[in-house]
Each structure stands twice: as C-alpha cells, then as structure tokens.
Amino acid sequence: xxxxxxxxxxxxxxxxxxxxxxxxxxxxxxxxxxxxxxxxxxxxxxxxxxxxxxxxxxxxxxxxxxxxxxxxxxxxxxxxxxxxxxxxxxxxxxxxxxxxxxxxxxxxxxxxxxxxxxxxxxxxxxxxxxxxxxxxxxxxxxxxxxxxxxxxxxxxxxxxxxxxxxxxxxxxxxxxxxxxxxxxxxxxxxxxxxxxxxxxxxxxxxxxxxxxxxxxxxxxxxxxxxxxxxxxxxxxxxxxxxxxxxxxxxxxxxxxxxxxxxxxxxxxxxxxxxxxxxxxxxxxxxxxxxxxxxxxxxxxxxxxxxxxxxxxxxxxxxxxxxxxxxxxxxxxxxxxxxxxxxxxxxxxxxxxxxxxxxxxxxxxxxxxxxxxxxxxxxx
Numbered sequence: 001x002x003x004x005x006x007x008x009x010x011x012x013x014x015x016x017x018x019x020x021x022x023x024x025x026x027x028x029x030x031x032x033x034x035x036x037x038x039x040x041x042x043x044x045x046x047x048x049x050x051x052x053x054x055x056x057x058x059x060x061x062x063x064x065x066x067x068x069x070x071x072x073x074x075x076x077x078x079x080x081x082x083x084x085x086x087x088x089x090x091x092x093x094x095x096x097x098x099x100x101x102x103x104x105x106x107x108x109x110x111x112x113x114x115x116x117x118x119x120x121x122x123x124x125x126x127x128x129x130x131x132x133x134x135x136x137x138x139x140x141x142x143x144x145x146x147x148x149x150x151x152x153x154x155x156x157x158x159x160x161x162x163x164x165x166x167x168x169x170x171x172x173x174x175x176x177x178x179x180x181x182x183x184x185x186x187x188x189x190x191x192x193x194x195x196x197x198x199x200x201x202x203x204x205x206x207x208x209x210x211x212x213x214x215x216x217x218x219x220x221x222x223x224x225x226x227x228x229x230x231x232x233x234x235x236x237x238x239x240x241x242x243x244x245x246x247x248x249x250x251x252x253x254x255x256x257x258x259x260x261x262x263x264x265x266x267x268x269x270x271x272x273x274x275x276x277x278x279x280x281x282x283x284x285x286x287x288x289x290x291x292x293x294x295x296x297x298x299x300x301x302x303x304x305x306x307x308x309x310x311x312x313x314x315x316x317x318x319x320x321x322x323x324x325x326x327x328x329x330x331x332x333x334x335x336x337x338x339x340x341x342x343x344x345x346x347x348x349x350x351x352x353x354x355x356x357x358x359x360x361x362x363x364x365x366x367x368x369x370x371x372x373x374x375x376x377x378x379x
Contacts, residue, residue, distance in 0.1 A: 001032070001033045001034065001101050001102075001140065001143050001144070002033070002034045002035075002036065002099055002100050002101050002102075003028055003033050003034070003035055003036070003100070003101060003102045003103075003104060003139060003140075003143055004035075004036045004038060004094060004095060004100045004102070004103045004104065005021055005024050005025045005028065005035060005036070005037050005038070005104050005106060006021070006038050006039060006091075006103065006104065006105045006106065006113065006114075006117050006124070007021035007022075007037070007038070007039030007040075007106055007107075007113075008039065008040075008105065008106070008107060008109045008110070008111050008113045008114040008117075009039065009040065009107070009109060009111075010039065010040050010041060010042055011037065011039040011040065011041050011046065011076060011078055012041045012042055012043045012046050012078065013042060016107075016129055017106055017107035017109055017129055018039065019129075020106050020107065020128075020129035020130070020132065021037060021039060021106040021107075022037065023132035024104070024106060024127070024132040024135060024136060025037040025076075026132075027132045027133045027135070027136035028136045028139065028140070030136075031136055031137065031140055033136075033140060033143070036077065036094065036100070037076045037077070038076075038077045038079065038091065038094060039077075039078070039079065039113060040078070040079050040080070040113055041078025041079065041080075043078070044280070044281075044283075046076070046078035047078045047079075047080060047283070047284055048283075048311070048312045048313055049076075049078065049313075050076070050077040050078030050079060050090075050313070051078075051090070051312060051313025051314060052312075052313035053076075053077045053313070054077060054090040054093065054094065054313060055313050057093070057094060057097060058093060058097070058349040058350070077090075077094065079091060079113065080284035080285070082255075082284065082285060083112040084255070084261070084284070084285060084286075084287055085260050085261075085287045085341045085342060085344070085345040086286070086287040086288065086314075086315050086345050086348075087284075088112070088116050088342065088345060089342070089345035089346045089348070089349065091113065091116050091117060091120065092116060092119075092120040092153075092346060093153070093346065093349050095117065095120045095121045095124075095150045096120055096121065096150050096151060096152055096153040097152070097153065097349075098152045098153075100149060100150055101143045101144070101148070101149050102124075102125065102139060102142065102143040102148050102149065103117065103121045103123070103124035103125070103150050104124060104125050104126075104127055104139060105117055105118070105124055105125070105126045105127070106126075106127055106128075106129060107126075107128070107129050108126070120150065121150035121151075123147065123148050123149070123150060123151075124150070125139070125142075125148070127139070153346070155336040155347075155350055156336040156337040156338070156343075156347070157336070157337055158334050158335060158336055158337070158350075159189070159190025159191055159218075159334070159335065159336070159337045160187070160188060160189045160190055160191075160329065160332055160333070160334055160354060161189065161190060161191035161192070161193070161218075161332055161333050161334075161335060161338075162184070162189060162191075162192055162193065162319050162320050162322070162328060162329045162331075162332040163193045163195075163233075163235070163262065163290070163317045163318060163319035163332065163333065164193065164195050164224070164233065164262075164264055164290065164293065164317075164318075164319025164320060164321045164322075165180070165192060165193070165194060165195060165319060165320055165321065165322040165328060166194075166195065166196055166197070166202070166224075166321075166322060166323050167180050167194055167196055167202035167205070167206065168202070169196040169199055169201045169202030169205065170196040170197045170199075170202065170323070171197060172197070172323060173196075173323040173324070175322075175323070175324060175325050177202065177205050177206050177209050178209060179325050180192070180194075180206065180325060180328070181206060181209055181210060181213075181215055181217060183325040183326075183328050184217055184328060184329075185215065185217065187328060187329050189217065189328075189329060189332075190216075190217065190218060190337060191217065191218035191219070191220065191337070191338065192206065192217060192218070192219055192220070193220040193222045193233070193235050193262075193319070194206045194219060194220070194221060194222055195222040195223060195224040195233050195235075195264075195319075196222075196223060196224065197223075197224055197226065198223060198224070198225055198226060198240065198241075198242075198243045199223055199240055200221045200222065200223045200237050200238070200239060200240055202221075203219060203220065203221025203222050203223070203237075204221045206219045206221075207219040207221060218337065218338070218339060220235050220236050220344070221236065221237060221238075222234060222235045222236065222237055222259075222262075223237050223240065223241065224264060225241045225243055225250050225253075225254070226243040226244070226272075227243070227244070227245055227246060227247040227249070227250040227274075228244060228245065228246050228247065229246070229247050229272060229273070229274050229275065229278075230247050230263075230266070230271070230272055230273045230274035231263075231264055231265075231271070231272070232247065232250045232251050232254060232261060232262070232263055232264075233261075233262040233263070233264055234254035234257065234259030234260070234261065234262075235259060235260040235261075235262050235341065235344065236258070236259055236260055236340060236341045236344070237254065237257060237259040238257055238258065238259075239257065241253045241254060241257070247274045247278060247282075248278070248282060251282055251285050251286070252285070255285060258341065259341065260287045260288070260341040260344055260345065261285060261286050261287045261288075262286075262287060262288045262289075262290065262317055263279070263286055263288075263289050263290060264290045264293065264319070264321070265290055265293045265296060265301065265305070265321070266279060266289060266290065266304075266305050266308065267301045267302075267304035267305050267308070268293065268296055268301045269298070269301060270296075270297055276308070279308070280308075280312065283312050283314060286314060287315065287341075287345060288314065288315040288316065288317040288348060289305060289308065289309040289314045289315070289316060289317065290305060290316075290317045290318065290319060291305045291306040291309050291316040291317065291318065291353070292305075292306075292316075292317075292318035292319075292331045292353050292355065293305075293318070293319060293320075293321050293331060294318075294319065294320040294321060294322070294327065294329075294330030294331030294332075294355070294356075294357070294358070295320060295321035295322070295323070295327060295330065296321075315345070315348045315349075316348070316351070316353070317333065317348070318331045318332050318333050318353045318354070319331055319332060320332060326358065327358060329354075329356055330355070330356050330357060330358050331353065331354070331355055331356070332353075332354050333348075333351045333352065333353060333354060334351065334352050334354050335347040335348060335350055335351035335352070336350055
C-alpha cells in the first residue's frame with residue numbers, strides 16, 4: 001500500500017500543519033504503508049534531495065520508494081517553495097505517475113501546493129492536523145478502494161524537439177523563418193523553441209508562418225536573454241526581457257512573465273556564464289538546465305552541466321544552439337508532445353537526449369560565411 005501525504009507548508013520549518021504531516025507519515029509507515037511525504041522546503045539539501053527523488057520516481061516509478069532515514073518506509077520530497085513549472089510538474093507526476101493508492105492533503109491551508117494537488121488528484125482526501133495515529137488507521141482502511149487512487153497520466157505521443165536555436169532575428173544568424181521551418185520538417189521535428197538573442201520576434205514570426213501554411217510544428221516563442229553574467233532562456237515568453245540585468249534579476253523577470261526558465265550552456269568556458277555557486281542558489285527557480293548543447297567547442301562543458309543537473313536533480317534539456325540551418329537538431333530531446341509551459345514541464349519527465357553531431361568548426365565556418373553577407377530579411 002502506497003500513500004502520498006502532502007503538506008502545503010514547509011517540511012523543514014514545520015508549523016502545526018507541517019508537524020502534523022510528518023506525524024501522519026510516520027504513523028502510516030509504522031502501520032506498514034509505503035509513505036511518500038511531499039511538501040515545500042527551503043533548505044538547499046532537502047530541495048536537492050527532493051528533486052533527485054522526483055527524478056528517481058520518474059525513472060523507476062514506485063520502485064524508487066525505499067527505506068530512508070526519514071522513516072521505516074518513508075521518502076521525503078522537498079519542492080521549491082516558490083512555485084515553478086518544474087515543481088508543479090514534479091508534484092503532478094508524483095501523484096499521477098502510477099503506484100499511489102491514496103493521496104492525502106493535511107490541513108486546510110491554501111497555496112500552490114494545495115491547488116496543484118487538488119487539480120492533479122481530485123480524489124485526494126483532506127485531513128485535519130490532530131490524532132495522526134487514528135487518522136492513519138482510517139486512511140489505511142480506505143486506501144484499497146481503486147476509486148480513491150489518483151488517475152495515472154496518459155503521455156502524449158513522442159516528438160523530437162530542439163530547445164535552443166536562432167533565426168534571422170538574432171544579430172549573428174541569417175537563417176530565414178521559412179528555411180528554419182522547412183529544415184525542421186526535413187528532420188522530422190515536432191517542436192522548436194526559437195530562442196533569438198534578446199527578442200521573441202523570431203518565435204512569433206515562426207508561429208505565424210506555421211499557422212499560415214498549416215505546418216504541423218509546435219513553435220514555442222522564446223528568447224535567450226543576455227544578463228551581466230551569463231544567459232537565460234524564457235520558453236513560451238510573451239514579450240521581450242531587457243538584456244543587461246544581473247543574472248538573478250533576469251531569471252526573476254522571466255518567471256514574472258510566466259515563462260519556462262531554461263539555462264543554456266551553463267559551463268561553457270567560451271561564453272559568459274553565471275558563477276556555479278549563484279546557479280546552485282537559484283536552482284529552485286530554474287525549470288530545466290541544458291545538459292547537452294550541440295555547438296560547444298568542448299564536450300567536457302556538457303559533461304559538467306550533466307553532473308551539476310544530476311547532483312541537484314534538475315530537469316535536463318538539450319538543444320542545437322543552431323545559427324545555421326545545417327546545425328539544427330545536432331542536439332535535442334525526444335519527449336511527449338507539449339503546447340505550453342505546464343505540459344512542457346510534465347513532458348521532460350519522459351525525455352531522452354538525442355544527438356546528431358556535426359563538426360563544430362564546419363558549423364562555425366558556415367555561420368561566419370553567411371553572416372558576412374547581407375542578412376536575410378527578417379520575417
């Protein structure tokens with residue numbers, strides 16, 4: 001029997017609700033239930049451990065539930081206290097990933113955790129903050145009813161997607177929108193995140209192009225925004241974010257606009273990049289980290305990004321960083337189809353990296369030759 005106990009308030013600084021959630025999880029474990037305790041957290045170690053637990057659940061399903069120091073059969077998962085698309089998806093995938101027999105929300109406090117839990121699992125039970133042992137016995141008696149189990153997710157059909165690419169709307173790229181979309185169709189892609197430098201114009205031009213021509217290609221208008229130290233991409237970004245802000249302010253600006261926050265080539269020694277300590281501090285606000293960039297001079301930069309994301313349990317992305325059409329989808333993902341930040345965050349749980357390597361020097365030479373000429377007209 002597997003029961004998910006959800007605390008709408010911080011697990012690591014518990015008030016009455018958090019304390020009650022801990023007590024209920026322990027009571028359930030003492031009665032032999034495999035218990036998953038989920039809630040917001042502030043402490044970096046608990047957050048990192050929680051994100052790793054989510055990744056383990058995504059890879060292994062309920063088999064990831066195992067005895068831990070938290071309790072006899074209890075796994076604690078800390079979610080980012082500020083709501084992010086990644087945290088929202090993590091809670092949804094925990095509840096609807098299969099193998100949870102009963103979901104329980106402790107207390108009557110509201111907030112994003114309670115809202116997401118109720119949306120993901122309408123059959124969950126809401127319980128009070130007193131008498132944890134009595135409540136645990138009552139829950140176990142009801143947990144065998146299949147009607148009370150959260151309905152499992154039904155993933156969309158898989159597609160290929162490139163999460164990092166440029167068009168003529170970038171100062172260092174001359175690939176026209178029509179050429180970009182035509183090349184994507186040749187490669188069998190199902191989605192493009194058009195991430196022009198400091199502008200969403202290319203993404204919205206590409207979306208208009210595919211809609212006007214009936215092209216079956218999801219376009220996520222996006223922008224790679226240059227901060228004072230490094231770049232951050234906002235996927236499904238509704239408007240431009242000014243360049244030149246501190247990196248943390250750029251991330252916050254993207255979040256304020258509802259974008260999916262994606263950090264590209266975070267360890268590329270030939271780009272301006274944020275300090276690793278800053279990146280770790282901001283990890284709770286990041287929806288995905290690019291662990292494979294198809295246009296890096298050294299593969300070790302990708303290796304560092306993968307190790308960092310793995311250590312912190314961050315969702316992982318991949319993109320070509322194409323500045324010429326020939327460079328499109330040198331790296332990308334195969335994942336379920338998506339259409340907005342929420343579905344993208346969910347899809348990343350079932351993603352795998354796809355590589356189609358091309359010579360870095362050859363692609364750079366093509367970029368140099370094309371951008372020397374008069375740039376193609378921006379559409």
